[in-house]
Amino acid sequence: MRPLHILLAVSVAALWGVNFVVIDAGLDRFPPLLFCALRFLAAAVPAVFLVGRPQVKWRWIIGVGLVLGVGKFGLLFIGMRAGMPAGLSSLVLQVQAVFTALFAMAALGERPGRARLVGMGVALAGIGVAAVDEGSSGPLLGFTLVLAAAAFWGVSNVLTRKAAPPDALRFIVWVSTVPVLPLLLLSLVFEGPAADAGALRSADWSGVGAVLFVAWVSTVLGFGAWGFLLRCYDASAVAPFTLLVPAFGMSSAALLLGEGVSPLRWCAAALLVGGVALTSLTSRAARPRAVPAGTPLPPRPAGRSPLPADASASRTPS
Secondary structure, three states, rough: OOOOHHHHHHHHHHHHHHHHHHHHHHOOOOOOOHHHHHHHHHHOHHHHHHHOOOOOHHHHHHHHHHHHHHHHHHHHHHHHHOOHHHHHHHHHHHHHHHHHHHHHHHHHOOOHHHHHHHHHHHHHHHHHHHHHHHHHHHHHHHHHHHHHHHHHHHHHHHHHHHOOEEEEEHHHHHHHOOOHHHHHHHHHHHHHHHHHHHHOOOOHHHHHHHHHHHHHHHHHHHHHHHHHHHHHHHHHHHHHHHHHHHHHHHHHHHHHHHOOOOEEEEHHHHHHHHHHHHHHHOOOOOOOOOOOOOOOOOOOOOOOOOOOOOOOOOOOOO
């Protein structure tokens, strides 16, 4: 990769890592489901009027929108509101690579090689260590919800692979239109109209800034840059940079939020990142790979070899 493009890939990983700190700040000002709805509303409008019509069938847009927007991000925001630290959330979500591989085995008939199976075992061991640490020092409910969010992300990865959208940015903008109304309805039912109205009335520049950062910087700008890199290079060259997301997430949470990192958490981080690396980056030429939601592999020009779809450790667009 060119040095400028390497810098771009690292910058996207940094944005996605810092994004967890911004989410934490936004959750101080909005109920989680309302905050999630506002995030997708801001990501979809006005961009949906500028990117053109969707290039895949509506069932894929609706399916990914519900699973990714309501399932993954709804559970993530609720889990963080329940006390799950921002830095640890950025780490635990990476186990989506394991869930993606498992769901691809069940739905697509993919068979992982030995190295990938070892990686899945190592990553799951890291989850176990993190659960022990969180169970002794923090709310286990929040940890469980974020782990469930990673599972929903794995489902959305498989759906995105089936959809195979040629334009990552256009796809994620249209996907962002789907969860807005369901999230608003869920917020009204479970968080209450009074809480939602109070949060909107008292919204300050920090709250608005958090919504805009998560929507425009993390989602639209982040995915636009990531889609550009995937059009320029093989996915196997781009995907490893996503392993930097928890590093930026944990370090920014420690610096900006004062989150401590226990020895057990460092151990969990090492196991998770190592396991995800083995799960996501070991390639077998004859086997296609599941791709994360929002990061489809566009077709290459004639005369170039097809991209190996092994970017299953991609974004943590949160």
